[in-house]
Amino acid sequence: MIEYWNPLVERMPVDELEKLQEKKLRNLVDYVYNHSDFYKKRFDDAGVKPEDIQTLDDLKKLPFTYKSDLRDTYPTGMFCVPNEQLVRFHVSSGTTGKPTVVGYTRNDINEWSTSLARALTSIGVGRGDVIQVSYGYGLFTGGLGLHYGAEEAGVTVLPTSSGNTEKQLDLMRDLGTSVMACTPSYFLFMNEVANNMGVSINDDTKLRVGIFGAEPWSEEMRARIEEATGIKAYDVYGTSELSGPLCTECQYQDGIHIWGDQFLIEVIDPVTGEQLGEGERGELVITTLAKEALPLIRYRIGDITVINKEPCKCGRTHPRIMRVLGRADDMLIVRGINVFPGQVESVLMTIPEVGEHFMIVVDRVNELDTMTIQIEMTDEAFSDKVNDIIALEKKVQAALKNVLNLAVKVELVEQGTIPRSMGKAKKVMDNRKL
């Protein structure tokens, strides 16, 4: 039987859902225009008035907002409520520039938790489960976001935060963790540590579900995780500007349900800004329909994906985004060809001899871009015949060439030499001095 957190909303007929979205969009445009000097000026500059926006089709008349807007108005210049109405701040790491601040009203926290409670229910997680939240707690939204969402859904929370892997594994066994929330690369690292401790996640723990996100990962990586540890691995989507981790796939693992009563999604051509149709790959743009403190209008989130509006087997009518393939700004341009690190990962994971750990190194030699994929040699793939190893390198090279349309160098390296990460895995080293 399929369970729903809120069946009335989650199974709402599409036309009703769109009517609700239209109504919420009209209210939102009115609200931001009258509560934020930033949005008023942005609309005025674009020559758009709130009354111009009546239907969902009018959405494309609205100007975009960007991550840089949040930085430029640091700390709270885009907020629509006075600070005393906020119950929390989160601050993004600022690895790509100045930090950005997100504020939450009581309602914002509630909507966020509701979103996650629906998501957790859709993967069969609820009362009786123990969730180990190994996303970082603190300024980062991952830890506290999942924490509140899981509590809302009636799940028992074990707030380990990140790090201290051996202790995490001890607690996992001692307290019967059934759900793990962390980055997929950290989970693989945990599994490695568990194996070294003589612990099998499959046999020695109650773990059955993983909620993995905060970095792009592939279908093939999911297959590996599921096979190695016997759990079901689900993708979670969200970002601090939208509150934090928000939505997951349902039990059918076929795209992430984005709750239509909370968000409007479109995909655009990252270069021209033109709206693309359903099924076309492009940059995801999100408009928040339920946020009070920091509503976002056509926010250029930067992730590359495809929208699927087909009703899902699970009965939910809300649109889905297919697996995020990378970020528009992670895109590498190598000898004029666009390369997403996620594509490289997808190819590597189809080759059984290749392990989880790799690094893309881009350099420029004599005015020519070079791309080298470093891959760790595994015990299984090792042959003591030089020809076998060269054949493996060639096999990987050919598979990458086939997908990327780019000649790359493949370099096998010793085990354990590619840095392991506790948080977001760093998979690209761009050494070009441009």
Place this chain on the structure above:
Amino acid sequence: MPQDITSNRIAGVNMEEKIIKQISLFAENKPGRLANIAANFRKAGINIRAFTIAEAGDFGIIRMVVDRPDAAHEVLHDAGFTVSETSVLGIEMEDVPGGLGKIADVLGDRDINIDYAYAFVTKTEKALLILRVSDIEAAIEVLHGAGIKLIDMADIQEI
């Protein structure tokens, strides 16, 4: 003589005794890798009997015959190396012209391919040849049949 499966003996040769466990490991071609291996062996009291590096650009494969292969495997694995045990043959070479040619002929006649080979000299000034072949059991059988002396793992420990 018919094959006696229980003792794995063909034509009077004990197969298992003639198979030598060689340690092979994957190493990036960069400074300090050999020193690291040597330090690990010194600590564990493992002696290297024969040693060769097959170098291929960015990486190399180090192949070694040691007195205690299982211990060597464990030590290197624990030190984080990608390491395997490979079955090879050790042949005591006659110090006469045509010695190597005879071995190659015997194997070639049976369509057994030599994947790689390396040689070393013992304290008793005998030349020993280490061979990896495409079909080790067939190789033992034909080499033995041709009167070529194969050395045992026990001989390796005493060299």
